[in-house]
Amino acid sequence: MTVVYRIESNWKGTPSAPVWTADLGQSTLLTGPNGGGKSRVVEALQLALTGSVADYLGRKSVKDAKMLWRAKPKGKGPLYVEVHLSDGSVLRWEQARSNGKAKVLVDGEAVVAPVGASLTVAEVRANLFGSPATAEKWLSTQLNITTDEIMALLSEQAEDHPYVWSLTQPFANASTPAALLDGLKKRMRASKSEAETAQTLVEEMQHASGPTVTDAELQAAREKVTTLEGQGRASFERLADIQALVKLESDYKALSTELASLPKPDPQVVAGLATARSIVSTLNTVFANYPANTLCPCCHKNLDAGVASLHKRAKELTEYIGAAQKGASDLDRRKAIEANLAAIKNQASALRPLGAPPAVCLEQVQRDVEAIQRQLSEAQTHLDELQRRRVSTQAPSMAQATVDRASQAHAGYKEAAKMVETIIGDAVTKGVAEFNTAIAKVYPEHLGTPQLTLRPQVSIGIERDGILGAPSGGEESVLMLAIATVISYLKGVENLNLLIMEDRAIDTYTLLSILDNWRECRYAQVFVPTTHKVEGEVEGWEVVDCWTKEQDWDKVAPIPALQDLHPRTAPTL
Numbered sequence: 001m002t003v004v005y006r007i008e009s010n011w012k013g014t015p016s017a018p019v020w021t022a023d024l025g026q027s028t029l030l031t032g033p034n035g036g037g038k039s040r041v042v043e044a045l046q047l048a049l050t051g052s053v054a055d056y057l058g059r060k061s062v063k064d065a066k067m068l069w070r071a072k073p074k075g076k077g078p079l080y081v082e083v084h085l086s087d088g089s090v091l092r093w094e095q096a097r098s099n100g101k102a103k104v105l106v107d108g109e110a111v112v113a114p115v116g117a118s119l120t121v122a123e124v125r126a127n128l129f130g131s132p133a134t135a136e137k138w139l140s141t142q143l144n145i146t147t148d149e150i151m152a153l154l155s156e157q158a159e160d161h162p163y164v165w166s167l168t169q170p171f172a173n174a175s176t177p178a179a180l181l182d183g184l185k186k187r188m189r190a191s192k193s194e195a196e197t198a199q200t201l202v203e204e205m206q207h208a209s210g211p212t213v214t215d216a217e218l219q220a221a222r223e224k225v226t227t228l229e230g231q232g233r234a235s236f237e238r239l240a241d242i243q244a245l246v247k248l249e250s251d252y253k254a255l256s257t258e259l260a261s262l263p264k265p266d267p268q269v270v271a272g273l274a275t276a277r278s279i280v281s282t283l284n285t286v287f288a289n290y291p292a293n294t295l296c297p298c299c300h301k302n303l304d305a306g307v308a309s310l311h312k313r314a315k316e317l318t319e320y321i322g323a324a325q326k327g328a329s330d331l332d333r334r335k336a337i338e339a340n341l342a343a344i345k346n347q348a349s350a351l352r353p354l355g356a357p358p359a360v361c362l363e364q365v366q367r368d369v370e371a372i373q374r375q376l377s378e379a380q381t382h383l384d385e386l387q388r389r390r391v392s393t394q395a396p397s398m399a400q401a402t403v404d405r406a407s408q409a410h411a412g413y414k415e416a417a418k419m420v421e422t423i424i425g426d427a428v429t430k431g432v433a434e435f436n437t438a439i440a441k442v443y444p445e446h447l448g449t450p451q452l453t454l455r456p457q458v459s460i461g462i463e464r465d466g467i468l469g470a471p472s473g474g475e476e477s478v479l480m481l482a483i484a485t486v487i488s489y490l491k492g493v494e495n496l497n498l499l500i501m502e503d504r505a506i507d508t509y510t511l512l513s514i515l516d517n518w519r520e521c522r523y524a525q526v527f528v529p530t531t532h533k534v535e536g537e538v539e540g541w542e543v544v545d546c547w548t549k550e551q552d553w554d555k556v557a558p559i560p561a562l563q564d565l566h567p568r569t570a571p572t573l
Contacts, residue, residue, distance in 0.1 A: 001493040003525050004045060006084040011047065011071050012040040018073035025542025026520045030529040032546025038529040041544060042500050043071075045527075048081040048093040049117035049496060051102065069098040085496075091115055117496040120484035120524065128458065128483070133421055135458045136428045140177040142487050143431040145424070150177045153423045154416075164416045167409070177424050184420060188413035195406035202399045213389045221383040228376040235369045242362045245348060252344045259337045262330045273324040276317045283314040429454065435486065442482040444513035447475050450482065477504035478514065481528075488523040497524040508532060515541060 008021045022041050030038040043053045052063035062068065072079040080094035093114065095102040104111050127138035140150075151172050158165035167187070174180035287310070432452055439450045448464035450471075460483075461468040462475060471479055481501045488497050499521070506514070511532055518526045519540030534543055 001497065001524075002495050003086040004083055004496070004498075005086050007041065007044060007048075007081065008084075009040075009044040009048075009081040010073055010077070010079060011044040011081055012037070013073035015073060018075060022544045023542060024525075024527075024544070027518050027526045027540060028528070028542045028544060029515070029534060029538060030527060030544045030546065031532060031534045032544075033531055036546035036548070038544075038546050039503060040071075042527055042529070044081045045083070045117075045498065045500075046119065048083045048091055048104075049115055049498075050119070051093070051104070051114040054119075054122060065095060065097075065099050065102065068095060068102075115496065117498050118488075118491075118524075120487055120497065120499050121480050121501060124480055124483050124487065128460075130458065132425070132454045132456070132458055135454055136421070136425045137178045137181055139428045139431070139435075139454075140424045142490055143428060143435065144490060145177055145427050145431070147172070147174045147177055147180050149427065150180060150420060150423055153427075154419060157419055157423070158416075161415065161419075163408075164412050164419065167412045168416050168420070177420070177427075181417060181420050181424065184413050184417040188410055188417055191406045191409040191413055195403050195410055198399050198402040198406060202403060213386045218383075218386050221379065221386050225376065225379045225383050228372060228379050232369070232372045232376055235365065235372050239362070239365045239369050242365055246362055248344050248348050252341060252348075255337045255340055255344075259334060259341070262334050262337075263327075273321060273328055276321050276324070280314055280317045280321065283310055283317075286310065287314075425454070438486045438489070439479075439482050442485050442517055444478060444510055444517065446509060446513065447471075447478065450479055452483075474504045474506040474510065477502045478506065478510060481514075481518070481526075485518070485521065485523065485526075488521075491523075493523065498527065499524045500527045501529065503529040506530060506532075 003026055004024050006021065006023050008019065010019045013019055020037070020040075024041075030041055032038050043056065046053050047068070052061045053068070054061050056062045057067055057070070059067075069079060078094045078096045080092060082093075083091045085091065089107050092105045093102060094105075104114050106115065128135050151168070154168060155165065158168070168180075168184065171180045171183040174183055432454060436450065436452050439452070443450050448462040451461050451463050451468060453459045453461075460471070460476075460479065462471045462479070463469075478501070481499060484499045488499060491497070499518075501514075511528075511530055514528055515538055518528065533547060534545070537543065
């Protein structure tokens with residue numbers, strides 16, 4: 001087991017002696033008056049090993065840099081604690097500035113976190129004096145009750161609770177029963193939170209979704225949309241027919257007007273125009289092939305004027321054609337218009353008959369189409385809303401399934417935690433009798449017999465002459481040290497396991513019993529502060545003398561020689 005055998009620090013150093021040192025042993029007695037400096041040794045140890053100081057400046061635990069700095073004596077340099085360990089290593093905690101971050105060095109090399117230490121007396125007070133369940137959970141670890149033992153007992157009780165048993169399986173390999181119980185309670189709280197969150201969501205969804213949509217409502221809305229879509233298609237077709245008729249009517253009127261404005265051509269002129277065009281075409285062929293010919297291309301007779309006569313004839317015919325062309329164009333246009341009018345009549349006859357002129361029907365049908373479009377839009381919106389509400393009303397059901405599942409899990413974890421807590425309590429109760437016997441072996445005999453009970457509430461009493469009563473301040477302080485010693489014994493030898501007795505007033509005989517019972521404790525390093533003055537060496541103890549020459553020693557009663565009191569032999573746990 002590692003032991004702190006020397007400490008050097010300026011924690012709560014005085015102006016005359018800002019730096020102090022203390023040589024420590026397996027069992028160390030801190031002797032001195034109030035204000036002599038006993039507590040600073042223990043506080044410096046706590047600071048170096050844990051990074052904080054307990055019961056300092058009216059607070060349960062202090063690690064704030066500015067508050068710690070107040071313990072530094074005036075002058076330059078850091079606030080520091082240097083601890084020499086029996087394994088040869090040196091641990092140094094130091095804070096360079098009032099608001100600076102502390103650093104920890106082991107053999108000169110920085111470490112991330114302080115070297116932990118088990119300050120068992122503080123641990124006893126923090127865990128044992130609470131609810132029975134808290135005390136039992138903590139003691140289950142101290143009494144070396146295993147998770148396997150708890151699970152074996154749980155399997156017998158959970159035969160009729162298969163769901164509860166299944167919930168505990170993920171925690172079957174927990175390091176301690178306390179870890180098993182903590183895991184179950186953590187899941188219990190998580191499942192409860194999940195159920196509450198899901199329930200809130202269900203209520204919000206139900207409020208947002210409104211009344212439930214029936215199948216009949218949804219079907220009616222779909223049929224209405226389908227009907228209006230059919231009506232809309234028919235109206236659009238009707239509208240297209242009417243628009244086509246209106247266009248045909250407009251085209252018919254325009255063509256009829258144009259036909260009426262065209263002059264009627266002379267049929268003979270049109271017929272002569274065709275002959276003249278044929279002759280001109282023939283002459284143009286002659287001119288191209290026989291430019292110097294004097295014969296008529298028709299009868300091959302000699303022409304009086306030769307080619308000049310032919311050119312003259314072609315010119316006259318061309319002038320005639322030009323004059324007759326307008327009449328021919330009018331005739332062609334009339335034929336085209338008449339053909340178009342006939343086609344319009346055929347198209348109009350293929351469309352639905354109208355009860356009114358197309359222009360009048362068009363206006364009415366357009367109003368009908370717009371009305372149907374509005375109705376269809378409203379019907380589609382209504383259908384969409386019903387479908388949304390239908391989905392929304394299903395969502396609360398799905399969320400409710402989450403509520404039910406999480407609620408079931410919460411109930412299961414709660415039952416599992418309750419069963420495990422009961423089993424742990426029963427197991428601890430069986431071990432408390434032996435635990436009380438072990439405490440009595442260490443506790444000073446003249447103070448009485450300690451008695452620890454956990455139910456119906458945690459109670460630690462002292463039995464004297466058959467009467468069980470509450471311990472006084474000094475008795476309680478020694479009792480905490482005795483319980484911590486038994487806990488250290490049950491834990492086995494651990495690294496830096498410190499037992500620091502609370503600084504309470506104790507009488508001379510009690511101090512002698514402590515010196516006897518905790519001489520060279522094998523399970524932890526013990527620190528006992530006292531205002532008794534100790535002269536000379538005490539066997540098995542390292543004495544840190546906090547008395548000064550200036551103090552009035554005559555008013556302090558020295559401890560009688562140990563051999564005169566014949567202390568009893570230290571018990572073996």
